[in-house]
Amino acid sequence: LVDIRTLTRMMTHWFHSVTDVISDHGGIVDKFIGDCVFARWEFETNAAQSVMKALQAAVLINEVTEKLNQDSADISEKLRVGVGINTGVASMGIGQDATALGDAVNIAFRLESATKVLGTDIVMSESSYGSLPEECMAGEKQHIRVKGKRDVLRICSLHFDDVKNMLHSFNEQLSQNQG
Numbered sequence: 376l377v378d379i380r381t382l383t384r385m386m387t388h389w390f391h392s393v394t395d396v397i398s399d400h401g402g403i404v405d406k407f408i409g410d411c412v413f414a415r416w417e418f419e420t421n422a423a424q425s426v427m428k429a430l431q432a433a434v435l436i437n438e439v440t441e442k443l444n445q446d447s448a449d450i451s452e453k454l455r456v457g458v459g460i461n462t463g464v465a466s467m468g469i470g471q472d473a474t475a476l477g478d479a480v481n482i483a484f485r486l487e488s489a490t491k492v493l494g495t496d497i498v499m500s501e502s503s504y505g506s507l508p509e510e511c512m513a514g515e516k517q518h519i520r521v522k523g524k525r526d527v528l529r530i531c532s533l534h535f536d537d538v539k540n541m542l543h544s545f546n547e548q549l550s551q552n553q554g
Contacts, residue, residue: 385447386410389454392439400432401425405474410454411487412436415465415475422462422506426499427545430538433458433497437535459486462502485521486530493519493532501529508545 390412394404397414405413414432416425437456444453463479486498495515504514514533521528533541 381447381449385443385450389439389443392443393436396432396435396439400428400435402428402432413474413480413484422503423508426460426462426503426506427542429460429503430497431542433460434535434538434542437496456496457487457490458497459483459488459490460497460499460503461486462500462506481523482521482528485523486528489519489521489530490532495532496535497533497538499531499533501531504531508548 390407393412397404397412402414402416405415407413414429416429418425433456436458440454440456444450459482461479461483463477463482465475465477465479467475482500486500489498490496497514498519499514504516514531514537516529516531518527519530
């Protein structure tokens, strides 16, 4: 059993580190729900850029989590990151905590839950992966059913290593195109 002070210190460090990663990559922490972070990236014209920033943040959040696991040898159950990425319209500034609400938000949470069922790290909706250049897109495309939706969702499931490679290729392409 873990000492509550150790767990509190560990999670406080994680929350601060995750908040820094998200804001460093242009995202906004909407709220923390238990050990879950709901972050959003706002965009008007370039969905691909927002999705890439979210993927970069996801990889770094996983690295922060892995380092925390290594530094906390006394914790028997390691922290694991699962990421759901969805693109869509949400109502902003709702309720006392001024959060985002709507179908797009609900789907993102369902996609995160699907990472556990599918045994993968990231599950991205078609509305997100569809905005990325095809040559940069790796991962297994499939259909899943999620609670609250009558129709199946088209998704892409990815592992953090796949995303690291994809981001590396994408950044190399950008460098070549700009050079």
